[in-house]
Amino acid sequence: MAYRSDHEIVPDHEILKLKEVNTLLDGSHITIDNLPKILESDPQCKKLGAKPGHVIKIHRSDNGHSYTYYRVVIEG
Amino acid sequence: MQAEIIKNVKFGIISPEKAKRLSVVKLSIPDTYNEDGYPIDGGLLDQRLGVIDPGLVCKTCGARAKSCPGHFGHIELVRPVIHSEFSKILYMLLQSTCGECHRVLLTDDEIHGLQDKSKKIIALEVEDLTDAEIADNAAEVDEKKGGKSVLKKIRSAKKCPHCGAPQTKIKFSSPTYFYMGDKKLKPDEIRDMLTGINNEDLRILGIDPDSSRPEWLILTYLLVPPVNVRPSITLESGERSEDDLTHKLVDIMRINQRLAQNINAGAPQIIIDDLWELLQYHVTAYFNNETSGIPPARHRSGRALKTLAQRLKGKEGRFRYNLSGKRVNYSARTVISVDPYINLDEVGVPYDIASRLTVPFYVTAWNLDKAKELLARTEYPMILNLISGDGKRKRVIDINHDELLAAVKPGDILERQLVDGDIVLFNRQPSLHRMSIMAHRVRVLPGKTFRINFCVTSPYNADFDGDEMNLHVPQTLEAQVEAKYLLAVQHQVFSPRDGEAVITNNEDGITGMYFLTKDETRLNKDEASYILGIGGIYELPEPDKDGMYRGKDIFSLLLPPKLNFETKTAGGMVRIVNGKLVEGVITKETYGKGNNKLLIKIGMEYGDEVLKQFLFLSSKLADAYVTFAGVTVGVKEYTTNNEIEKAREELLQNTFRLIDEKISQYKNGKLEPLIGYTRRESLERRIIVDLNLAREKAGDVLIRHIDPQNSAMQMARAGSRGSIFQYEQMSMFLGQQATLSGGRIKRGYYTRRVLPHIYEGDVRPSARGFVQTNYESGLSPIDLFMHAVGSRGSEVYKALLTARSGYLYRRLSNALQDLYIEKDFSVRDTANNVVQTSYGGDGMEPVATQFAKMAEKDKK
Numbered sequence: 001m002a003y004r005s006d007h008e009i010v011p012d013h014e015i016l017k018l019k020e021v022n023t024l025l026d027g028s029h030i031t032i033d034n035l036p037k038i039l040e041s042d043p044q045c046k047k048l049g050a051k052p053g054h055v056i057k058i059h060r061s062d063n064g065h066s067y068t069y070y071r072v073v074i075e076g
Numbered sequence: 077m078q079a080e081i082i083k084n085v086k087f088g089i090i091s092p093e094k095a096k097r098l099s100v101v102k103l104s105i106p107d108t109y110n111e112d113g114y115p116i117d118g119g120l121l122d123q124r125l126g127v128i129d130p131g132l133v134c135k136t137c138g139a140r141a142k143s144c145p146g147h148f149g150h151i152e153l154v155r156p157v158i159h160s161e162f163s164k165i166l167y168m169l170l171q172s173t174c175g176e177c178h179r180v181l182l183t184d185d186e187i188h189g190l191q192d193k194s195k196k197i198i199a200l201e202v203e204d205l206t207d208a209e210i211a212d213n214a215a216e217v218d219e220k221k222g223g224k225s226v227l228k229k230i231r232s233a234k235k236c237p238h239c240g241a242p243q244t245k246i247k248f249s250s251p252t253y254f255y256m257g258d259k260k261l262k263p264d265e266i267r268d269m270l271t272g273i274n275n276e277d278l279r280i281l282g283i284d285p286d287s288s289r290p291e292w293l294i295l296t297y298l299l300v301p302p303v304n305v306r307p308s309i310t311l312e313s314g315e316r317s318e319d320d321l322t323h324k325l326v327d328i329m330r331i332n333q334r335l336a337q338n339i340n341a342g343a344p345q346i347i348i349d350d351l352w353e354l355l356q357y358h359v360t361a362y363f364n365n366e367t368s369g370i371p372p373a374r375h376r377s378g379r380a381l382k383t384l385a386q387r388l389k390g391k392e393g394r395f396r397y398n399l400s401g402k403r404v405n406y407s408a409r410t411v412i413s414v415d416p417y418i419n420l421d422e423v424g425v426p427y428d429i430a431s432r433l434t435v436p437f438y439v440t441a442w443n444l445d446k447a448k449e450l451l452a453r454t455e456y457p458m459i460l461n462l463i464s465g466d467g468k469r470k471r472v473i474d475i476n477h478d479e480l481l482a483a484v485k486p487g488d489i490l491e492r493q494l495v496d497g498d499i500v501l502f503n504r505q506p507s508l509h510r511m512s513i514m515a516h517r518v519r520v521l522p523g524k525t526f527r528i529n530f531c532v533t534s535p536y537n538a539d540f541d542g543d544e545m546n547l548h549v550p551q552t553l554e555a556q557v558e559a560k561y562l563l564a565v566q567h568q569v570f571s572p573r574d575g576e577a578v579i580t581n582n583e584d585g586i587t588g589m590y591f592l593t594k595d596e597t598r599l600n601k602d603e604a605s606y607i608l609g610i611g612g613i614y615e616l617p618e619p620d621k622d623g624m625y626r627g628k629d630i631f632s633l634l635l636p637p638k639l640n641f642e643t644k645t646a647g648g649m650v651r652i653v654n655g656k657l658v659e660g661v662i663t664k665e666t667y668g669k670g671n672n673k674l675l676i677k678i679g680m681e682y683g684d685e686v687l688k689q690f691l692f693l694s695s696k697l698a699d700a701y702v703t704f705a706g707v708t709v710g711v712k713e714y715t716t717n718n719e720i721e722k723a724r725e726e727l728l729q730n731t732f733r734l735i736d737e738k739i740s741q742y743k744n745g746k747l748e749p750l751i752g753y754t755r756r757e758s759l760e761r762r763i764i765v766d767l768n769l770a771r772e773k774a775g776d777v778l779i780r781h782i783d784p785q786n787s788a789m790q791m792a793r794a795g796s797r798g799s800i801f802q803y804e805q806m807s808m809f810l811g812q813q814a815t816l817s818g819g820r821i822k823r824g825y826y827t828r829r830v831l832p833h834i835y836e837g838d839v840r841p842s843a844r845g846f847v848q849t850n851y852e853s854g855l856s857p858i859d860l861f862m863h864a865v866g867s868r869g870s871e872v873y874k875a876l877l878t879a880r881s882g883y884l885y886r887r888l889s890n891a892l893q894d895l896y897i898e899k900d901f902s903v904r905d906t907a908n909n910v911v912q913t914s915y916g917g918d919g920m921e922p923v924a925t926q927f928a929k930m931a932e933k934d935k936k
Binding site: 035067 | 904908910914917
């Protein structure tokens with residue numbers, strides 16, 4: 001099946017810069033491994049060229065509320 | 077002591093060498109006690125296996141019963157047997173290896189390619205699947221790798237790729253029979269084959285040879301568990317009764333002994349083989365008496381023996397019964413019943429229970445006098461036990477009363493009987509949400525049942541048809557405080573699911589409020605005083621000029637003085653200005669379940685305590701008024717007059733005519749089909765639309781013609797019980813009976829019709845389950861049948877749905893139960909993994925969300 005990454009229901013994904021990752025993890029006592037995961041083989045990761053260890057920032061929106069979600073890329 | 081952290085747990089199979097190291101005694105006599113009632117040495121209760129009598133000393137470790145862990149013994153089987161619980165794995169191994177050289181049936185190249193992927197395939201193999209499924213799954217795994225199924229390849233190998241020997245197909249029949257071609261394989265032959273498999277090949281097949289060599293699954297050295305695993309019970313008559321495991325072990329040893337004798341005597345092979353098979357059966361039953369393919373071993377009474385697997389398995393097994401669920405002290409359980417006169421956060425506790433449950437009283441230097449005063453008491457709120465500083469618990473009885481009174485000192489703990497005002501946890505199973513356990517204040521009452529206010533039945537999902545509930549007494553001050561400030565009923569009014577109130581007035585509580593707050597409700601001084609007195613309010617509102625009191629003003633006394641509130645309901649606007657209800661009637665829409673803007677408003681502006689008190693007082697007042705006013709429902713309410721009868725007849729005739737027209741249009745091919753539907757489907761849909769319309773119109777007819785004072789109608793309007801739809805079913809017509817799939821009933825008799833009384837191909841409403849009679853006038857035979865079809869369908873559906881959704885919910889809540897919200901609003905699991913970066917995606921708490929919506933509305 002064709003996957004359309006530009007479909008309107010697919011939220012925007014972006015790779016977080018290292019500095020941003022550090023600020024994200026700084027305040028909360030979690031490590032990068034505690035973040036939710038996303039597979040390297042995920043179409044969005046492929047599109048962005050994300051490699052394991054990268055953190056993906058996802059801009060979701062739901063009923064007019066928008067919020068961000070973070071996932072760490074893992075092998076697979 | 078520093079707590080040790082478990083890094084990993086590894087399961088394996090006990091090797092004969094390890095078993096030998098574990099065993100302290102070889103058991104050879106298939107009996108327990110001798111004539112003197114003394115354990116036989118070398119028997120199944122040999123004293124070296126550990127002690128269970130408190131006085132005795134263990135012959136192996138020298139410890140007493142409390143500290144002796146028990147010691148394993150062993151039986152040496154004269155002929156090996158297969159461990160039946162592993163026969164599926166053995167089958168896989170025999171299939172996958174060469175009968176001659178015992179190498180795995182793959183070429184060296186294939187072995188190499190597989191070395192890291194072998195685990196997946198084994199995982200599939202071990203599951204309870206049929207061969208076809210295994211093949212399917214294996215193919216699936218393989219398809220991802222882009223190759224032919226390895227398992228299939230192994231099985232289809234005709235020749236060993238290593239030694240070139242032709243392969244004979246291995247056959248397996250549950251539980252322990254293996255055949256190579258037509259020849260039966262004996263356990264010792266299987267053992268030889270398994271021993272021949274080298275470690276590398278085992279790893280390919282997903283077995284760790286260091287912890288589990290497959291030949292260890294062929295048993296000659298059978299470990300016998302210590303006596304404290306299978307204690308014997310001495311009955312009152314002095315008769316000894318042995319554990320099921322001991323019985324089974326006796327069986328094994330008896331056959332083992334007979335087998336040995338026969339072999340020594342040089343008995344014919346057939347006899348030896350028979351006995352060998354019998355030995356295999358007993359060992360199989362010893363591991364799992366529910367093994368498929370063997371008859372379960374039975375007691376003399378006919379009861380199946382509980383052997384090793386049965387001890388662990390299932391709801392009553394060790395895991396679910398003893399480890400996941402334990403019995404607790406300081407708890408009570410009894411039937412519940414209603415008491416509208418106790419507050420929402422109270423629970424009526426029968427004296428019999430209150431006098432047995434205890435709350436700890438911690439003696440300190442500062443409350444020593446109070447402690448002595450308590451301890452000195454000899455009736456009801458008195459001290460039952462004294463736990464001294466060193467942890468010794470003494471029962472306070474007449475004999476030691478004075479002694480203990482003199483000895484009590486700071487550091488002791490007194491266990492006091494439960495009294496009014498103590499904090500307890502109250503629970504009803506199934507505990508599906510957090511409101512299933514709430515903290516209540518104790519009210520000691522006469523009687524034998526727990527009493528709760530009617531308003532708190534809904535969070536517990538309780539009724540009083542025999543429901544029982546559990547009560548727990550928190551035993552530390554910390555737990556009591558936590559219960560009081562987090563779990564108390566008033567803190568649970570709003571559900572964390574959507575922020576709506578789950579604790580509300582129901583049924584009579586709503587009927588009463590509706591009648592009380594109607595425009596025309598006016599009471600004289602006596603009546604008003606009586607109603608308010610029941611609510612515990614001893615002031616009267618301003619009377620009208622004629623000295624009468626308006627119901628709305630009486631209700632207003634319950635409201636916080638400065639409350640301003642406005643909402644739109646089906647019955648018009650409800651307006652509260654400065655704590656006075658000036659317009660509108662209070663119905664379920666204002667303060668009932670699911671739609672409780674008034675409760676949200678009060679909860680938001682005045683807090684839990686005021687809200688609880690409002691609910692309590694309004695329920696008392698409503699009950700008082702509904703009793704005073706008298707609301708009755710009987711057949712009279714549903715008996716229709718000629719006028720309605722005529723309207724009903726007309727409505728039905730019109731609908732049927734409309735449908736008949738459509739049917740004839742269809743027959744003439746003139747009916748315009750709906751987009752996406754066939755002509756027949758279009759007709760069916762059109763008919764259903766017309767019938768639904770008829771039902772709606774029936775409701776309108778009722779509303780138009782029924783006396784508004786009709787109490788059933790009033791209750792429907794108040795939202796307390798019953799609906800217009802139910803009224804229709806009783807007074808107008810039952811309407812369309814549906815099948816599980818949602819369509820009209822159309823089959824049942826041979827040919828495409830429901831009953832032989834109906835013409836084939838008749839699609840008119842009456843032929844397809846439209847019931848035009850009602851409960852009041854009675855159903856015609858065909859209508860009754862149609863109704864029964866529909867009822868049965870919905871009954872079956874209901875049963876299926878509750879079972880399914882209940883289990884679904886259980887799995888969901890078990891999976892999510894340890895999640896919590898961190899300080900940064902992210903949702904974490906116990907390993908500190910982030911599940912959601914912000915709770916619910918937006919970090920909002922549902923109750924607060926409801927409050928915020930209300931606040932926003934107020935601003936406008």
